[in-house]
Amino acid sequence: MRFPLRRLNREDVEADATGARLARTPAAQNGTPERRLYAGRKLSRARTIADLRAMAHRRLPAFAVEYLEGGSEEEATLSRNLAALASWRLLPRALVDVSRRDQSVALLGRAMPLPFAIAPTGLNGLFWRKADVLLARAAAQAGVPFAQSTMSNDAMEEVAAVPGLRHWWQLYAFGERPIRDALVARAERAGCEALVITVDAQFYGDREWEQRRFAHPGRLTMPSILESALHPHWIATTLSGGMPSFANDVGYVPKDKRGFFDSAFWIRANMDHSLDWNEAARLRALWPRKFLIKGILNANDAERAQRIGADGVVLSNHGGRQLDWTISSLDVLPEARRRVGSQFTLVVDGGMRRGTDVLKALALGANAVFLGRATLYGLAAAGESGVTRAVDIMREEIDRDLGLLGAASVKELDASFLAR
Structure with missing residues (x-):
């Protein structure tokens, strides 16, 4: 199969001289009517995930924005995630009673009010102090799972103590x-509640x-260090307790490599390149609860995960950050669903920033979607309240x-609700 490359992001933006974000749209000609994303600090003015993104870009130093947004090599996979979503159109049905609307789904045998969970993401301490706890609190408030990364910066026991949280643990084999x-x-x-083993990151993209x-x-370059000093709000809300650490992993890292960046690079360099299906099956046997494999992009692998006893897979290309020029999760989703049947859990991620994105994924066979950058934009814009705003935006869009x-x-x- 061949897929066209779409280089421009859906929320394609450029910065003007004031740092505001200008959105390109077919509604505008020669700059009128103006389409400007909100990039200030008043959270209630953020109408979309793209607004939260603009707010995050303004608050963060450049190196942190790069870590948040970047993909690997040509960033073609990053582009494909958005292009795959854009390649599907919705087929609305008329004269249907929609006076009451229901977003609830069942995921891993438990009901939840919204069809998404917060994805595992690492180094979140770059964006806000106690970031993983804040993400967990927002998830618990919304009644959705939060998958905590091996590369998180808060201890899993501290996150697990968040009242009402559906807590998943994402495992890197290093x-x-x-x-x-x-x-x-x-x-x-x-x-x-669940163990999520990631299998697409044995080499760092x-x-x-x-x-x-x-x-x-x-070690950051000197220009990056100096540019970071120009972001006092980021420094005050992120580095007030010093540089974050990898609270769950630091004890396994050599003592001379336990600084924030040093330990991250050491763990990346010591991923287990021999990780295979036998090891995945061993971990499945070791873990007594729900078990997911994340990083699957092949329907054959989804079937194999089912055969070793996994409860589901996360169809994912790691947000375009690992192997470049791959397909998106949406590209493989219909065939994966056909292969594994209706009872096996399929979660998808990759560029989900609109309610219509979530509806497309569900219509193609997903049980739920993972929100990664969407909730991180909220976190980087305004901490816990920003994550809550991101969740609320997605809830409102899906409902409408x-x-x-x-x-x-x-x-x-x-x-039947979709057209290619």
């Missing part, structure tokens, strides 16, 4: 086998633009779009 087994045992003791921000691994689509419930969605 170092020797006893390290991952110890992390799995800790996740079990912490009461995590070549994020060239990010690397240009570093003089050498673990369901009504416009002529569907009273997300459970009604299938491919």
Whole structure:
């Protein structure tokens, strides 16, 4: 199969001299009517995820924006995630009673009020102090799962203590086998609902633009350091307690590599390149609760995950940050659903920033979607309240779009609501 490359992001923006964000749109000619994303600090004025993105860009230093946004190599996979969403059009149904609309779904056997969860993302301490706890609190308030990353900056036990949280643990297989087994045992003791093993990151994607921000691994260039000093609000809300650390992993890192950047680069360099299906099956047998495999882009692999006893897979290309020029999760979703049947859990991610994005994924066969950058934009813009605003924006859009689509419930969605 061949897929066209779409280089421009859907929320394609440029900065003017004041730092505001100008959105390109077919409604404008020669700059009128003006389409300007909100980039200030008044959270209530953020109408879209794109507004939260603009707010985050204004608050963060350039190296942190690069880490948040960048993809690998040509960033073609990053482009494909958005192009795949744009390649589907909605087929609304008329004269349907949509006076009541229902977004609830069942995920891993438990009901939740919204059809998305917050994805595992690492190094969130770059965006706000206690970032993983803040993401967990917002998730608990919304009644959706939060998947905490191995590369998170807050201890899993602290996150697990968030009242009402559906806590998942995402595992990177780095170092020797006893390290991952110890992390799995800790996740079990912490009461995590699900273990999510990521299998598409045994090598670190070549994020060239990010690397240009570093003089050498673990050390930012002097221009990056000086530019960061121009962001006092970021410094006050992110570095007030000092540089973050990898609270769950630092004990496994050599003592001379335990600084924030040093430990990140050490873990990346010590991923287990021998990770295979036998090891995945061993971890499945070791873990007593729900088990997901993340980073699947092949329907054959989805079937194989089902055969080793996984409860589901996350169809993902790691947000365009690993292997470049791959397909998107939406590209493989219909075939994966056909192969694994209706009872196997399929979660998808990759560029989900609109309510219509979520509806498209559900119509193609997903049980739910992961929100990654969408909620990180909220976090980077305004901390916990920003994450809550991102969740509220997605909730409001899904509700409105369901009504416009002529569907009273997300459970009604299938491919008949879509056109290529």
